[in-house]
Amino acid sequence: MSRKSIQRDAILQVIKNTTSHPGVDWIYDEVRKEIPNISLGTVYRNLRLLAQAGEIRELDIPGSAKRFDGDTSNHRHLICEKCGRIFDLYEAVDPKIEARIFQKTGFKVKRQYLKLIGLCSDCQKQEEQLKTYIYDNSLIKGGEK
Amino acid sequence: MSRKSIQRDAILQVIKNTTSHPGVDWIYDEVRKEIPNISLGTVYRNLRLLAQAGEIRELDIPGSAKRFDGDTSNHRHLICEKCGRIFDLYEAVDPKIEARIFQKTGFKVKRQYLKLIGLCSDCQKQEEQLKTYIYDNSLIKGGEK
DNA sequence: TTAAGTAATAGTAACCGTTACTATTATTAT
DNA sequence: ATAATAATAGTAACGGTTACTATTACTTAA
Known part of the structure; x- marks a missing residue:
């Protein structure tokens, strides 16, 4: 690089100018507004380079495509299993765990990937509503998982 | 199911009879020793079903293919970034974190994926050796990442 | 300031892990 | 046994990503 x-x-700007955690397709679409004939390969290559250079972070979401984060500060992610949205969490992880693991096992931890899967508050509300419908009206709405 | x-x-037995964390290819190869003409699709489908039924665990390793674990007890994984081996860690994760996150953010954590990336003790030794070579002989060996 | 050297690119093909499809086989309940 | 239908083998398709190649555009130094 x-x-x-x-x-x-342009790719870096697109990522830095959003607080979402975009995937490659979204980034590609955004950058094409500036550079219509940019190649998808160019996007992939530069995302890799930028992540290697530490200018962006690459997230890995279980069972889905790569996402990227322009915020490289030390923070973690909450992933809603219902709506798929990713929220930032500025909560320190127990630092003692690394020392304890090293003592016990000899394994030297370099990076902790803590992913917290659950329900965001919006989706919790929806679940509540759904329950109410079911109990009140005996209506069952399927396929919302 | x-x-x-x-x-x-047969698939379940193969997974239960190893303490490694095998990928689909390895499982496929093993099962074919018993059932030579088993279809790869059958392996994939049953791995999904078994994981859904809670008989095995599906691991997701950043940037590589799915792996499976016949040990469904509550434990975490140490992943060596050098040799790729996966080690089991029976170390409880701070349970207070979930309550704290819910209080602060309203996000209801259901599952914690804590992946610890680093170097296993074997690979640390190799790194040490390598450093020694470099310093002693001014030999630089590249490409070991 | 131009020319040489060579990263970086656009466009496309290939790749790989996984899923979908379909005709056939095997299991289960009657 | 027979009917109903899960489950299978074999194969094709798919989606995300990487590799390839000829061309373009930075950069350095003459």
Whole structure:
């Protein structure tokens, strides 16, 4: 990543200018508004380079495509299993765990990936509503998982 | 998963009889020793069914294919970033974190995925050796990442 | 300031893990 | 036994990602 490129700058800007945690497709679409004929391969290559350079973070979401985060500060993610949205969590992880593991096992922890899967408050409300419907009206709405 | 099948039983046995955390290819190879013409699709389908039924666990390793674990007890994984081996960790995760997150954010955590990436003790030794070579002989060996 | 050297690119093909499809086989309840 | 239908083998398709290749555009130094 020694030479500058307009494409890479544009990709970085797109990611830095959102607080969402976009996937490649979304990034590709956004960048094409600036550079209509940019190649998808260019997007992938530069995302890798930018992540390696530490300018962005690459998230891995179980069972779905890569996502990226322009916020490289130390934070974790809450993933709603219903709506798929990703929320930021600025909660420190117990730092003692690494020392304890090293003592016990000899394994040297370098990175902790703590992913918390659950329901965001919006989806909890929906679940509540759904329950009410079911109990009140004996209506069962399927396929919401 | 209402009817029994020889294929599914064989797949389950293969996974239960190893303490490694095998991927689909390895499982497929092992099962073919018993059932040579088993279909790869059958392996995938039954792995999904067995995981849904809670008889095995499906692991997701960042940037690599699915792996499975016949040990469904509550434990976590240490992943060596050098050799790729997966080690079991029977260390409880701070349970207070879930309550704290709910209080602060309203997000209801259902599952914690704590993956610890680092170096196993074997690979640490190799790294040490490598450093020694470099310092002693000014030999640089590349590509070991 | 131009020319040479070579990253980076666009466009496309290939790849790989996984899922979907379909005709056939095997299991279960009657 | 027979009917109903899960489950299978074999194969095709799929989606995300990477690899390839000829071309373009930075950068350095003459």
